[in-house]
Amino acid sequence: MRIALLSDIHVGNLVMRPKRLRSIVDAVNEAHPDIVLLAGDFVIGESYKGTARRALDLAPLASLRAPGGVFAVLGNHDHWTDPEAVRSSLRSAGVFVLENDAIRRGAITIVGIDDRFSGHDNIARSAQRAAKLGGIPIAFTHSPDLAPDMPKNMTVLFAGHTHCGQLVAPVVGPIVQYSRGRRLYDQKYSCGRIVEPRRVTIVTGGIGSGELPLRFNARPDWWLVELAPWKSDATYKRKVA
Known part of the structure; x- marks a missing residue:
């Protein structure tokens, strides 16, 4: 099973216009994924104003x-701005x-857990929903x-x-590490494939860049992951966006 992972589209940013999003969608389709996972932050900003209009630029995802x-x-x-407008566009x-x-797809069960940074995650409920469906979560x-x-x-x-x-910055690392007085993320999970005793976590760098249309030493990307039975590992391909 081939899973495409995309995140942090951030429409409304100067460099994330529908034309660029369409080109990324085309690249994903060329990889022939079985499932596509979109891991949040579809819009920019922290204000309700203008979000509904910006969310309309997510239309290329229909392809x-x-x-x-x-x-x-x-x-x-998405939660800080207009979550209903984002849901509607999606x-x-x-x-x-x-x-x-959670939702079952063949042998696997896709478990979508809401965002922890904004306080909307509920792991227990997600696990309960997955358990009822069975399959590999x-x-x-x-x-x-x-x-x-x-x-x-x-x-x-x-x-x-992330x-x-x-x-x-060289040596110093990420320049922006806090938002609203809180650390944005644990640096252990800053990027890429993190292997722990009981879990593999894959963190994509995202295809957008928030309100600031600039990246340095952190290229935008999306991932194509192939899961297969009877293998000790999966196949990972990191795609530059």
Whole structure:
């Protein structure tokens, strides 16, 4: 099973216009994923004003092609602005939004856990919904910081949020590390593939860049992950966006 992971689209940013989003959608379709996971932060900003109009620019997502479906969770910026407008635009694009919920697709169960950074995650409810469906649970969320609190049977977690630091200075590391007086994320989960005794967490750098249309030493990306039975590992391909 091939899973495409995208996050942090951030429409409204000067460099994330519908034309660029369409080109990324085309690249994802060329990889022929079975399932597409969209890990939150679809819009920029922290204000309700203007979000409904910006969310309309998510329309190119309707062209995503995945026989198992396209699924999404919301991110902190979605919750801080106009979550209903974001949900509406995603539904119009044929994207199924999971909010602390799960859905079965063949042998696996997709578990969508809402965003921890904005205080909307409910791991217990998500786990209960997944348990009722059976199957192998594959979890995704926006902020990766909930990884240590995940149930033992959820051994794969996909996330975004970090932008891989977005502006990463040599030696110093990420320049922006706090938002609203809080650390944005645990640096352990800053970027890429994190292997722990009971779990593999994959954190994409995202395809957008928040309100600041600039990245340094942190290229935008999306991931294509192939899961297969009877293998000790999966195949990972990090795609530059």
